[in-house]
Amino acid sequence: MAQFRVCPDSGFYFDKSAEQLMKVNAVAGVVCLLIGGIMALGVVLTRWQTVHLLPADMFYTALTSHGINALIFWIIFFEMAVLYFASSTLLRARLAAPRWAWAGFALMIVGAVMNNVAVLSGKSSVMMTSYVPMQAEPHFYLGLILFAVGALIGCFVFLGTLVIARAEKTYEGSVPLVTFGATVACIIAVFTIASGAIILVPTFLWSIGYISHIDAEMYRVIWWAMGHSSQQINVAAHISIWYLIIGILFGARPMSEKVSRSAFLLYIFFLQLASAHHILVDPGMSAEWKIFNTSYAMYLAVLASLIHGLTVPGSMEVAQRKKGLTKGLFEWLRKAPWDNPVFSGFFISLVVFGFLGGITGVVMGTEQINLIIHNTIYVPAHFHATVVIGTTSTFMALTYLLIPVLFRRGLFLPKLAMWQPYIFGGGMVLLILFMLGAGTLGVSRRHWDMGFTGALLSFEYPGTAFMMMAIGGIGGVLGVIGGASFIIVTVGSLLFGKKLEPSAGILESFGVKALAPEVYNVERPETLARAEKLPVEEHGSSGFEAPGTFILAMLLLVCFVIYYFINWDYLSSVWPMG
Amino acid sequence: MTSFQPPADRIWWKVPVGKDELLWIGIALVWCLIMFFMMPYWHVYGKQNISSEAYQTTPAKFQASVDAFVEKYKTGEEKGIPIVSPPAGSDIYLAGRLWQWYPILELEKGKSYRLHLSSLDWNHGFSLQPVNINLQVVPGYEMVINITPDKSGDFAVVCNEYCGIGHHTMLGKIIVKE
Numbered sequence: 001m002a003q004f005r006v007c008p009d010s011g012f013y014f015d016k017s018a019e020q021l022m023k024v025n026a027v028a029g030v031v032c033l034l035i036g037g038i039m040a041l042g043v044v045l046t047r048w049q050t051v052h053l054l055p056a057d058m059f060y061t062a063l064t065s066h067g068i069n070a071l072i073f074w075i076i077f078f079e080m081a082v083l084y085f086a087s088s089t090l091l092r093a094r095l096a097a098p099r100w101a102w103a104g105f106a107l108m109i110v111g112a113v114m115n116n117v118a119v120l121s122g123k124s125s126v127m128m129t130s131y132v133p134m135q136a137e138p139h140f141y142l143g144l145i146l147f148a149v150g151a152l153i154g155c156f157v158f159l160g161t162l163v164i165a166r167a168e169k170t171y172e173g174s175v176p177l178v179t180f181g182a183t184v185a186c187i188i189a190v191f192t193i194a195s196g197a198i199i200l201v202p203t204f205l206w207s208i209g210y211i212s213h214i215d216a217e218m219y220r221v222i223w224w225a226m227g228h229s230s231q232q233i234n235v236a237a238h239i240s241i242w243y244l245i246i247g248i249l250f251g252a253r254p255m256s257e258k259v260s261r262s263a264f265l266l267y268i269f270f271l272q273l274a275s276a277h278h279i280l281v282d283p284g285m286s287a288e289w290k291i292f293n294t295s296y297a298m299y300l301a302v303l304a305s306l307i308h309g310l311t312v313p314g315s316m317e318v319a320q321r322k323k324g325l326t327k328g329l330f331e332w333l334r335k336a337p338w339d340n341p342v343f344s345g346f347f348i349s350l351v352v353f354g355f356l357g358g359i360t361g362v363v364m365g366t367e368q369i370n371l372i373i374h375n376t377i378y379v380p381a382h383f384h385a386t387v388v389i390g391t392t393s394t395f396m397a398l399t400y401l402l403i404p405v406l407f408r409r410g411l412f413l414p415k416l417a418m419w420q421p422y423i424f425g426g427g428m429v430l431l432i433l434f435m436l437g438a439g440t441l442g443v444s445r446r447h448w449d450m451g452f453t454g455a456l457l458s459f460e461y462p463g464t465a466f467m468m469m470a471i472g473g474i475g476g477v478l479g480v481i482g483g484a485s486f487i488i489v490t491v492g493s494l495l496f497g498k499k500l501e502p503s504a505g506i507l508e509s510f511g512v513k514a515l516a517p518e519v520y521n522v523e524r525p526e527t528l529a530r531a532e533k534l535p536v537e538e539h540g541s542s543g544f545e546a547p548g549t550f551i552l553a554m555l556l557l558v559c560f561v562i563y564y565f566i567n568w569d570y571l572s573s574v575w576p577m578g
Numbered sequence: 579m580t581s582f583q584p585p586a587d588r589i590w591w592k593v594p595v596g597k598d599e600l601l602w603i604g605i606a607l608v609w610c611l612i613m614f615f616m617m618p619y620w621h622v623y624g625k626q627n628i629s630s631e632a633y634q635t636t637p638a639k640f641q642a643s644v645d646a647f648v649e650k651y652k653t654g655e656e657k658g659i660p661i662v663s664p665p666a667g668s669d670i671y672l673a674g675r676l677w678q679w680y681p682i683l684e685l686e687k688g689k690s691y692r693l694h695l696s697s698l699d700w701n702h703g704f705s706l707q708p709v710n711i712n713l714q715v716v717p718g719y720e721m722v723i724n725i726t727p728d729k730s731g732d733f734a735v736v737c738n739e740y741c742g743i744g745h746h747t748m749l750g751k752i753i754v755k756e
Binding site: 057131173176178179243246251253255256260261279280298299306310332372375430453455530532550564576577 | 581582583586589599601602604606611613625626629630656659667699703705706710712714717719721723727734735737740742743745747
């Protein structure tokens with residue numbers, strides 16, 4: 001039975017059920033991003049003190065909804081699509097157990113809807129973290145549990161597809177690096193979901209009265225084994241996509257398979273320990289426990305990220321230089337396709353993830369420095385650099401690639417698409433920088449009113465803090481405009497984009513006119529061949545392969561070192577304690 | 579088109595690694611180790627560390643400790659909240675509850691105190707401003723920290739862990755006298 005079609009533009013083979021699943025997961029993700037984005041506007045316009053849009057109860061509802069939709073639902077739906085792509089499409093294999101995959105997707109939808117209903121009713125404004133003993137409605141937890149079970153099924157479908165590809169010999173040699181990275185993401189996801197089950201199932205039982213008490217500290221420790229690890233799925237996933245994008249756009253191959261894969265392996269071993277970042281100023285943990293865990297056992301996962309930070313742009317530089325862009329240190333970068341949103345989205349993501357997300361993450365995850373940062377608005381500033389610019393920008397960039405390849409549509413409003421990564425990235429960078437500043441001045445996160453209206457006692461933050469929150473607010477509004485542009489382009493492309501070839505599928509279910517059925521005329525794709533061997537002299541010649549990237553990496557390190565010690569200096573100025 | 583193709587060499591892990599990468603891995607590893615050893619170093623030579631002294635407790639038990647403490651050292655009242663002036667070096671208590679920090683503490687500059695912190699209901703966040711010291715306050719756990727105020731003046735305790743609709747009104751006060 002022929003079940004594959006070959007994309008005439010990219011040469012990718014799409015298994016029919018994998019393709020449909022990728023489409024529905026991507027669409028569901030974008031819908032969640034839309035909800036998260038609308039909520040983001042409410043949050044931003046409330047924390048911008050002169051606007052102060054929403055009343056307190058609506059603000060906390062919006063903040064809860066924003067966190068869950070943008071950080072969990074959008075990203076994990078999209079990651080399911082990425083997993084199916086990295087297994088079935090990249091390995092040219094049929095998808096394992098498509099019915100199970102559909103069941104998983106259905107569970108994720110039911111869970112996401114259930115949780116959204118609980119939050120939007122206003123009775124479960126407990127923030128994404130839902131720390132006990134503050135209680136949400138039972139279907140808040142049940143929704144998250146169903147969603148997680150669905151995602152877990154997706155993970156096993158991914159692993160099953162790897163097994164099928166191997167058994168049916170659809171590729172030669174080892175799996176490609178991108179699939180390797182996606183496998184790392186999948187393994188971390190299984191760990192994450194297991195941790196989530198350990199804490200959310202009892203919490204659900206507690207919310208319906210079957211369990212009388214949940215220890216507040218135990219909840220925090222185990223919840224973060226899920227909460228932080230889920231962000232590590234994103235890191236592994238979006239770095240895999242970085243490698244994919246440089247492969248597609250530049251024909252780049254990793255500078256060294258060994259180095260890039262070892263770095264991914266370090267993620268499996270050490271990334272999870274970072275859950276301790278959230279527990280550094282909690283009661284009862286020993287210093288040894290905190291130091292070992294918060295540093296991922298001597299910063300070995302940070303080492304992995306620093307390695308990818310060199311090898312991703314380095315691989316791109318090597319490929320560009322081979323094409324003759326060899327002038328000076330940076331011609332390869334200057335002459336990159338800056339007007340292609342796939343490239344600009346990826347590159348902005350890479351730079352901001354490293355310089356802002358990475359550095360601030362390590363600094364605030366330092367045991368003692370956490371004292372001056374915990375729960376200030378510095379924390380969301382950090383994870384907007386990692387998750388919004390890092391992950392979301394990367395997923396957006398990949399979407400621009402998927403629209404023609406997967407959905408067979410031309411881009412709607414291509415000029416808007418061209419500007420979108422810059423609007424989104426620029427706005428978010430503004431938001432991040434000024435929230436970092438306000439956090440350093442002590443402004444609290446998850447706080448409706450930094451003017452403390454109605455408090456018995458009084459306190460005033462410095463005027464600079466208000467100004468920084470205002471500039472951050474402008475950045476946030478720009479970010480929302482950038483996000484809206486993305487939605488306009490993607491939804492517009494699906495509805496009105498130029499059809500690239502007869503295609504049918506998901507659109508029918510949204511009431512859009514069905515087109516001629518797509519041609520699935522390939523029974524078995526050709527075996528995926530190994531990359532061509534390079535001539536020997538290109539390996540490890542005496543000079544640098546990627547001198548420009550090396551300079552950029554050193555610049556990152558210098559910023560890192562300076563900023564790290566500035567924060568120690570700041571710490572040394574607060575009250576002595578111990 | 580190779581980052582998503584199987585590696586060119588069958589035994590890819592034996593392909594020599596380029597100079598850029600080796601050098602960078604070396605530099606990055608050294609930096610990682612420096613950052614790692616900064617934390618134990620600060621425990622020995624730094625003045626700002628996080629106490630790991632903590633006890634399991636219950637809201638009722640902690641409330642009783644706070645009440646006894648307030649009764650013993652109460653010297654005044656501000657807006658209905660007692661002001662407590664404990665002697666230098668003593669055990670002092672601060673409770674977070676919906677939506678108040680109780681009581682107001684009056685301390686002496688340069689003197690050390692053993693601060694007991696806990697919550698009587700939900701999670702709260704102790705955020706001392708404008709000094710900017712932030713600690714998590716968890717119900718059922720009593721954290722004990724040695725603090726030494728080194729500047730005089732009025733300081734606010736902002737709650738920086740979301741604790742419901744009145745979260746933004748939860749302000750406390752610590753007075754440090756010369």
